[in-house]
Each structure stands twice: as C-alpha cells, then as structure tokens.
Amino acid sequence: MRNSKLKHNLVEFGISRALRFLNKNPRVIFYHGVDFAENNHSLHINPDIFEQEIAFLSKHYEVISIHEYENRFRNNQFNGKEIVVTFDDGYKNNLTIAAPILKSLNIPFTVFISTNHIENGNYFPTTIARMIIRNNNLSFVKIDCLKLKAELKNNMQREAICDAVIHILKHSNIRLVNEICHQLIENISHDEYEELCHFHKIEAPMNWEDVIKLHTEYNCTIGSHCKDHFICNIYQTEEETKTQLKGSKQIIEEKLHASCDYLAYPNGIYNKGDVTAYAQHTAKEAGYKLAFTTVTDRLSAKSNPMLMPRCAARFEMDDFIMKLVLKPKIQF
Template identity: 40%
Template sequence: MSYKKEIAKYAGMLNIPCFFELLHKTPRIIFYHGIEKKTISDKRVQANQMDFCVFEKQIEYLNKHFHFISIDEFYERFSSRKPFTGKEVVLTFDDGYKNNYTVAAPFLKSLDIPFTVFISAENIDKGTRVPTYYVRSAIFNPQIKRIDIPSLKQEFSLSNETERLYANDILIRAVKTKSNEFVHCLLQDINSQISNDVKAEMTEKFKSEDLMSWDDVVNISIMGATIGSHCLDHAILHGNQKNEEIVRQLKESKALIEKHVGKCDYFAFPNGDRTSVCEFALQQTLKYYKMGFAVNGKRVRHRENTSFISRIGICDDFYAFRTQFSILSV
C-alpha cells in the first residue's frame, strides 16, 4: 500500500471525512471496473477487479449517506445549471466486464441504484479482452521466462519478479502512449510467442477479465444500466493517435452500440487523465456525445468542460475510500 493510501486509510478511520462533506456543493462521479465474487488469484493480472464484498460495503455506505442519480439526471441538471446539494453520486463502470452484468447489476437493481457502463464496443463484438490484460497475463505467467517484442526492438528476461515488473512497466506504458496501430503490433508480438495451450489456461484462470457479450449488454440495459462508449478497442486518444483514428473510435463505437442497444449519449476516455487525452479528441467528443468523462480523481466543477467531466476512481480499502471520496476530491 502506498504512503498516500496509508494516510488516507487512517484519516478515514478517524472520521475526518465527515468534516469535509460540508465543502461539497456539486456531485461526484465515481467509477469502478470489474466486480468479482470469486477469489482474485493474481492482483497483478486482475488489476481492474474489486472483490464484491468490498464493493457491497462501499455502495451500501454511499446509499445510506448520499443520493445516487442517473447519468441522464446529472446531464440535465448540469447542462441547465440546476443546483446540486453535494450529496449526489453518479455510479459508472469502465470497459464492460461480464461481472458487471452477473455480479454488480443484480445487487444494484435490488437497491434501485442507477448506473452506467462504458463499454469497449469492438472488444465486445469480437469477444476479446482489453489490451493491458494480454500484457499482464503474459508477463506474469511463470511458464514464460523470456519475451521478444520486435515492435519495440526489445527483448525481456522474465526470470524473477523484478524483471517481470520492469517489463510490465515498459509494455503497459507503450500500450498507453503509442498509436493504436503500434499497440496492435505489440499485442501480436506477445500473442505469437504464447502457445494455444497456455493461452487457454490463462483465459480460464482469469475468467474475471471476460467482457460482456452483446446479449449481456442488452440485458444489463434492460436491468436499468445506461450504456456509454469507451472507444472501439480501449484506444487511448492522446496526441500520438492520428486524427482519423480518433474520429473512427468515437464515431464507430457509438454506431456499434446504437445498433445493439439503441442509444449511446455518453463517452468515457480510456486512461482519461489530462495527459492521455489530446485537444482534438476533446473537440470531437461533443460532435457525437452529450458528454465526455475523464479519469482525474476530482469532483465535478460548476463550469467544467462538458467533454471532460471529472470522475473519481475508487480504491478497495474502505477507510481510504472514505477519505478519497470526501477529502481528496475536494
């Protein structure tokens, strides 16, 4: 646990967050990824998964002390400048994990809590997983001792944890900063060096990383979820992407979702901090969507750019979560 998380944890245990609630006059938009009931066997690979018991405790706390509103209600009130009390919370999920449908949705429906799922539409269409999964599952597989990445002109020894962490850092950074064309070449480099048996073993071991099918997306929508776009294939819309690729990701993901669900008004940027989203992407977002959403750990500001609305990613320690939600987002 990082020192910042340790400080946040102890602040939460001391009930310090309660004093900061009075400072909030605008809502907070929070996001999760996967919610898993089965044991998370390797957090390095399953980095985007949260244990359901942790999620349940957090949601029940928020439901008791705050007020969940839908993303549509948030949009209407924000765009018309209607007042907020500071007690409003908008709940969102990124990527479109299958356990959003099988685990999170039934629980949220039982509490009548509205939520939004931002899906990577082409990954769902093709039955593939998000790019970082393929990196992590290969790098942290004990059967793989070395991996060659021609696209980066690098070869990595994976004989110990230090080497694996180093390789993972380099490859994840490449996925998040290189063009989408380059990322596909990098993933192909990884894929070509892993046997079908090992791939099948990893796929089964890490079932938590499965995304929904289109039938699941339709059904979760019927259960009350709003479906938004998270690009076609989790592409990161930074300055190294070609403008035509950015437009394709925004436009075609919306079209694919609307083909299956019938409506797609909102967009969330993958890896969406300010360094990962270029000006062109921000400008183009509002041509196709009512709002775009960030990943910046801040509360919503009254005059925020509607193409880059703030969201808070939630950590898995309950007391740190309270501090993060009430203090760090001030």
C-alpha cells in the first residue's frame, strides 16, 4: 500500500483520532508562505489547503497565542492539546493571504521576521540561488568566491548545482553568504534580475508598513528571525551573532512600540549545528523569553526555553493530520 493511501485510510477509519488522544503534547507549528506556488520546491502552502488545516486545528485542538503558550510553559499548565501557529521569514503573503484566513477563523498567530529583508526588500539567499540556478535561460553559472564555473545543460545539473550552493549558503559565514548572493545575481543583467524577482513575486518579503499592519490590524505577534536570516552556526563570529540577535529585537521594538519576546532561529536544526551554545546564551541575554528551533522534540517542563521544539506543517491534509498525531514521538 502506498504511503499516502495508508495515511488516508488511517485518517478515514478514525485511527488518527485514537492517536490524537494518546499522543498529547503541545505543538508549535511553523509555516512559511501561503500562496499558489509555481513549483513543488516551494515553501508556500496552497491557500485552500491552509484554510482546511487551520479549520481542522480549530476543531480538534486548542489553538492559543504564543503568550499563552509561554504562560502555560512557565506554570507547567499544559493540557497537551495546545497548538501555536507560526510563520517564518516574513513573506508578503502572510499579510495578504494568511492573515485574512486566520482572522476569519479567530486564530492567534506569530510571524518571525528577518528585519534587514523587511528593510531592503531583498529576497532570501536560498531563494536567490533557486531563482538564478534553476532559471531555464541560464546555460552557465559562475560564482568566483567559490571558484565555481559550471555548465547548466539540463535540469539534473541545475538541481545538483543548486543543492550544492544551498548547502554552502547554510554552512557559511554571513559575509560569504552575501558575497555568493551578490555574485549569483551578477550572472544576469539588472533588468533580467528584476524580471525574475517579479516572476517569483510570491517570494517577496513584507515591508515595515506591512509588518505594522499585520501587528495592529490582525493582532499578530511579531518575533525575530535575526536581521539577515542569519544561521547561528559555528561559522559565524560571536560579535555578528550578538548583533543579529540583539539588533533584530531592537528594531522590531522600535518599529512596533511593543516588546519582541520571541525568536525563531533561521534553519533552526539545533542538533545539526544551526544553534551554537553562544547563540542560546546570547538570545537569553538579549531578553528573548522563548527561542524556537525547527526540531520536533517532545515538550516538557524541563525543556530549554532557548531551544523550544516546533513542528513543520505539511502541504497535504492527510499528511498534516498524521504528522500531528505521530510527532513528536511518544516516549515510554
């Protein structure tokens, strides 16, 4: 039996309901964007499926705000049915598509923003790599700082080069990341890049006006995702890590006239090096009350407030329902 068919049957025959009862644990779910994506590499969920998922959460779980989640964590008062809805990066469609859906269902939510992207409108590094390298018009890519010169003859080559560059972007110092992005863009003309960004406008971040509107009109909690979608790994200097964690919090507080209490580490796979001990210490020192990873651990009263678990949303309904009942894994 195919995996999707199996999941469908487990949902259909009520097994998921039994598992939901057995596997109680508060969950913080993270999405990225909500929009109609043009390819299956996208981080953006189809709006109709998103609405179905949120309606499902609203019916079968207790969807609470991040503040309430923090309160229950501090006081060890979870009932295990809690869900917190969060979004990473700060895409414009969080305001234009996700927020109206969430408001219509009365769902509290949090968006973690990368403040320099909000400030300058630049697309995220991995998005730039995907846009440029997977761009069908490009037959050759050159990135001098990586000593990379590669022909892009077919889709398989494009995928392989793109994956390799993305891996480097996720495991490098911020200065090298910026240099790679700059040199990637230089493979095409300014006008071509503008055109490419327009074609991929689904990837555009919000600006400050959008963020303020999201916060004031939709009562959205705004958290930090560093200044430059900065991955807090060992390749970064301590000084830059501190600037990213403290600076993003400070600018959010200045722009919104509200405290920024929560952080989501970009990439956030703490058990694979995305969050150094220094970053955890500095996040605490900066005054974040909770800092979230992208690892689906079980939550307990003893969980580290600077390494809180989260659960990635799924783009298909049955998959989403089964993930929620199976993850985090039950520990006996």
